[in-house]
Amino acid sequence: MRRKNIGLIIGLMLFALLGVIAMQYYFIHQSYNLKAQLFDEAVNATLNTVVLKAEKKEAIDFIEAQEAKNIRNKQLREKQQRELEEEWQAKAVVERMRKRQRQMEAEYRELESELKRQFPSATLIPNWFYETYMRDPKLKKLVKVSLKQSASGIYQNNSMEIYAERSVTNPKKAKDDSVRYVILDDYMNEFAVVVLPPSRDRQLDEQIKRYEEQEKLKQATQFFDSYMSNAQQPASSVIENLANDFELAKQPLKKRINPSYIERELKEELLQRKINLPFNMVITEGSDDSVLFQMASFNGNFDLKNSYATLLFPNSMIKSSGKLAINFPSRTSLLLGSMGVMLGSSAALLLVLIGCFTYTIFIILRQKKISEMKTDFINNMTHEFKTPVATIMIASESLKDPEIVTDVKRVDKLANIIYDENVRLGNHIERVLNIAKIDKGDLKLDRQELNLNDLVAAVVDSMDLQLKKREALVNMQLDAVNPLLHGDEFHLSNVIFNLIDNAIKYSKGIPEITIKTKNIGHHIHVIVSDKGIGMSRDQLSKIFDQFYRVSTGNLHDVKGFGLGLSYVNDIIKRMKGTVKVKSEKNKGTEFELILPIIKN
Numbered sequence: 001m002r003r004k005n006i007g008l009i010i011g012l013m014l015f016a017l018l019g020v021i022a023m024q025y026y027f028i029h030q031s032y033n034l035k036a037q038l039f040d041e042a043v044n045a046t047l048n049t050v051v052l053k054a055e056k057k058e059a060i061d062f063i064e065a066q067e068a069k070n071i072r073n074k075q076l077r078e079k080q081q082r083e084l085e086e087e088w089q090a091k092a093v094v095e096r097m098r099k100r101q102r103q104m105e106a107e108y109r110e111l112e113s114e115l116k117r118q119f120p121s122a123t124l125i126p127n128w129f130y131e132t133y134m135r136d137p138k139l140k141k142l143v144k145v146s147l148k149q150s151a152s153g154i155y156q157n158n159s160m161e162i163y164a165e166r167s168v169t170n171p172k173k174a175k176d177d178s179v180r181y182v183i184l185d186d187y188m189n190e191f192a193v194v195v196l197p198p199s200r201d202r203q204l205d206e207q208i209k210r211y212e213e214q215e216k217l218k219q220a221t222q223f224f225d226s227y228m229s230n231a232q233q234p235a236s237s238v239i240e241n242l243a244n245d246f247e248l249a250k251q252p253l254k255k256r257i258n259p260s261y262i263e264r265e266l267k268e269e270l271l272q273r274k275i276n277l278p279f280n281m282v283i284t285e286g287s288d289d290s291v292l293f294q295m296a297s298f299n300g301n302f303d304l305k306n307s308y309a310t311l312l313f314p315n316s317m318i319k320s321s322g323k324l325a326i327n328f329p330s331r332t333s334l335l336l337g338s339m340g341v342m343l344g345s346s347a348a349l350l351l352v353l354i355g356c357f358t359y360t361i362f363i364i365l366r367q368k369k370i371s372e373m374k375t376d377f378i379n380n381m382t383h384e385f386k387t388p389v390a391t392i393m394i395a396s397e398s399l400k401d402p403e404i405v406t407d408v409k410r411v412d413k414l415a416n417i418i419y420d421e422n423v424r425l426g427n428h429i430e431r432v433l434n435i436a437k438i439d440k441g442d443l444k445l446d447r448q449e450l451n452l453n454d455l456v457a458a459v460v461d462s463m464d465l466q467l468k469k470r471e472a473l474v475n476m477q478l479d480a481v482n483p484l485l486h487g488d489e490f491h492l493s494n495v496i497f498n499l500i501d502n503a504i505k506y507s508k509g510i511p512e513i514t515i516k517t518k519n520i521g522h523h524i525h526v527i528v529s530d531k532g533i534g535m536s537r538d539q540l541s542k543i544f545d546q547f548y549r550v551s552t553g554n555l556h557d558v559k560g561f562g563l564g565l566s567y568v569n570d571i572i573k574r575m576k577g578t579v580k581v582k583s584e585k586n587k588g589t590e591f592e593l594i595l596p597i598i599k600n
Contacts (some may be wrong), residue, residue, distance in 0.1 A: 003368075004192030006365070006368060006409075009364065010361055011252055013357050013360065015362065016459055017353060017354065017357055020184055020350070020353060021350060022348070023392060023422070024350065027344065028346060030337060030532075031342060032336075032339065034035075035335050035338060035339065036335055038196045039058065039275070039331065041227075041307070042270075042273040043270075043275070044270040044308060044310070045187070045273070045308075046264075046266065046270055046273060046275075047308055047310040047324060047326070047524065048310060048314075048525045049265075049269050050262060050265045050266050050324070050463070051310055051311070051313070051314060051324060052310055052314075053265055054258070054261065054262055054313075055312075055313050055314070056267070057258075057310045058256060058262065058313070061064075063413045068110040070351060071478075071582070072453045073081055077233065077486050083218060086218075087215060088468075090214070090215060090249065092209055093206055094212070097204050097207060097208050097211075098208065098514060099513075100201065100204060101200055101201060101204055101205070104197070104201055105199050105200060105201060106197070107197070108196060108197060108198070109177070109199075111196050111197070112179075112196060115181060115183070115194060115196070117175050119181075119183040119184070119194075121147070121160040121184055122159045122160075122161050122181040122182065122183045122194065123181060123182050124179070125162055125180050125181070125182055125193075126174070127175070127176070127177075127180060128171050128172060128173060128174050129162075129164075129171075129180070130170060130174075130180050131172040131173065131174060131175060132171045132172045132194065133164050134193060141595070142164045142165045142166060142506060143162065143163075143164055144160070144162075144163055144164070144165055145160060145162055145184065145191050146160070146161045146163075147160055148341070149160075152420060156309065158599075160182070160184060162182050162191075172352075176198075177198035177199065177200075177202055178195050178196065178198055179196040179197070179198060180193055180194070180195055180196070181193070181194045181196065182194075184549055187277070188348070192398045192531065214380065223261065226498055228553065229311045235438075236589050253285045253292065253312070253322045254285075254292050256313075257283060257292070257293070257320075259281075259283065259293040259295065259310065260271050263281060264278070264282070266268070266281065266326065271345055275334075276336055277328050277330055277331070278328075278329070279326045279327065279328050280293045280294075280295065280326065280327050280328065280329070281293075281294070281324070281325070281326045282295075282307075282324075282325050282326075283312070283322065283323070283324055283325075284322070284325070285322050286321050286322075287453065292322075300459065306327055307325045307327035308325065309323055309324065309325035309326075310323070310324055310325075312324055335543060341419035351382040359379070371494075372480075379507055389423070389425070391417060391418075392417075392418050392422065395414040395418045396416075396418065398410075398414055399411065399414055416427040419518060426508070435478070443545065445487070445488040445491060445571075445574055445575070446490070447487060447488060448486065448487075448489065449484060449485075449598065450482060450484070450485055450486070450489055450490075450492065451483050451519060452480065452483040452484075452526065452595070453478040453483040453517055455489065455492060455496065456476075456484075456491060456496055456515060456517060456526065457476070457478065458493070459496040459497050459500065460474060460476065460500070460515065463497065463500055463501075465505065465592060466501075467504070467511075470504055470510065470511055471510050472504060472507075472510065472511040472512075473510060473511065474512055474513050474514075474515065475512075475514045475515070476515050476516075477514070477515070477516040477517070478515075478516070478517045479517060479518050480517035480518050480519050480525075481519050481522050482519050482524070482597050482598075483517060483524060483597070484597060484598045485524060485595055485598055487575050487576075487595065487597060488571075488575070491566050491571045492571070492575070494566045494567070494571070495567075495572065495593070496526070496528070498564040498565070498567065498568050499520070499528040499568065499591050500513060500515070500528060502564060502565070502589075503528060503529075503589075505533065505594050506530070506532040506533050506589070507524070507530055507531065507532035508533060511530060511531075511532070511533045512530065513528070513529070513530050514527070514529045515526075515527070515528055516529075519597065522596060522597060522599060523577075523595060523596055523597060524594075524595055524596075524597045525592055525594050525595050526592070526593040526595070527590060527591070527592045527593075528590070528591045529588060529589065529590035529591070530587060530589055530590075531587070531588040532588055533585075533586060533587045534582040534583045534584050534586055534587050534589055535585065535589060536585055536586050540551070540581055540582075540583055543565050543581065544565050544566055544568075544569040544579075544582065568591075572593055572595070575595055576595075576596055577593060577594050577595040577596065578593075578594045579591065579592070579594075580592040580594070581594055
């Protein structure tokens with residue numbers, strides 16, 4: 001794919017992404033404005049409702065104060081008369097109940113006096129004490145009676161004390177209203193409990209209370225009916241309302257308003273509209289500077305410009321200049337909080353889209369890079385195949401020359417050239433086929449027991465001619481005590497061959513190669529290091545990619561397909577090992593293979 005086409009695709013994708021972001025912003029902005037509008041309408045409705053309630057309350061309070069002057073209707077007086085009669089009847093019933101209570105109290109006092117006369121030391125005990133201690137055989141033992149004596153040894157009247165030696169955690173409740181006294185039997189020297197009837201009838205008390213509450217309710221109903229009767233008089237209602245307004249207007253605004261009532265109603269109305277926010281409230285008279293009352297539920301100064309305001313007493317015929325205003329410092333937080341799901345889903349969608357676009361661009365660039373690497377690979381492969389084929393062709397044509405055929409040494413030399421180039425060509429083909437098998441997953445390893453020290457030595461011996469050609473200095477330190485492992489001899493030999501071959505290729509002068517083996521734990525480590533051109537960090541991160549070749553600068557004779565290290569990494573991983581690389585630019589490279597050994 002051409003660079004121009006890739007740029008066009010990336011530009012279109014970015015344009016589409018910016019379009020989606022703009023649409024999301026517009027949608028969120030419109031949603032925020034809609035929620036803000038609904039919030040403003042709810043707050044304004046709350047203010048109107050509260051000032052109407054305050055106005056109504058003021059009117060009711062005023063009418064209640066003027067109740068005696070406004071009751072002129074005959075029908076109302078008749079109704080009041082009937083209600084008065086009912087009230088007297090109710091009072092008579094209540095009076096009879098109270099008389100019954102007084103009789104019960106008198107009877108009780110008489111019985112109590114008789115008991116005191118017979119038993120001067122009789123002592124009153126609470127009913128819970130009686131239920132807890134004296135009725136329980138186990139706890140009755142705790143009850144003690146003490147008597148005080150005079151100097152002459154004679155017991156004084158009302159000097160008996162009843163108590164319990166220890167208290168219980170859960171005392172019992174009284175089961176009735178009876179009155180209980182404890183008396184002392186002088187002959188038996190024991191105490192007994194005398195039960196007297198209750199001094200008052202609790203049910204009668206409840207009935208009396210109920211009648212009194214009904215009476216209060218009737219009085220309130222009478223007042224309301226009186227108010228409604230005055231409101232229904234068309235001839236005088238306008239005049240009376242105007243008079244009431246004049247009467248109320250004489251009072252200063254500070255006395256006409258109840259800030260606590262307005263604050264309480266505001267909170268209640270806001271909660272009904274699902275607005276649970278702290279707010280600041282201010283009541284002004286005339287100009288905004290004349291503040292009569294200010295309440296701050298939230299830290300900060302009151303901002304009149306961003307507040308909601310309405311006139312107090314809007315239905316009054318004599319207009320008042322009073323104003324009620326509130327503001328919400330955390331209004332924006334509430335609106336954004338109500339859009340939390342929308343904002344979260346939009347952010348998630350944008351992140352997914354950005355991730356998809358980024359990944360797509362990454363894949364496109366990666367594929368372009370791979371395509372370029374494959375093109376480079378094909379060019380290199382063509383060159384690598386073309387060289388031995390051309391050499392074989394030249395050697396073959398030379399063998400057709402009659403003069404050369406008679407020269408045994410030249411024939412032998414040409415035959416060796418043809419053989420070496422065939423081996424070289426076969427190695428190239430084998431390398432490409434192995435990578436193809438790895439990509440398809442068809443590569444199968446023939447695992448057998450191997451001695452890695454012997455395998456490394458055999459690979460070095462097989463490369464003797466190549467090493468001598470470059471006059472390479474090879475330092476072998478095969479120090480692994482336990483070099484046995486399970487692996488594929490052919491592929492493992494190719495791995496070692498590739499590492500040594502790379503060490504030869506990427507050395508500027510005479511290659512200095514060090515090959516070591518050692519045991520660490522249950523693993524054997526094979527280290528192949530050189531003092532060649534080395535690699536940068538960016539190159540280190542790519543060397544195991546297929547078709548990637550390290551730039552060699554002025555070394556134009558380095559040949560290859562960029563498949564060797566990819567092959568090395570894959571084979572070592574298949575043998576359950578790892579590959580580590582250390583390299584420094586212009587100082588050399590070290591490859592370390594770590595493979596599991598056979599445990600003894």
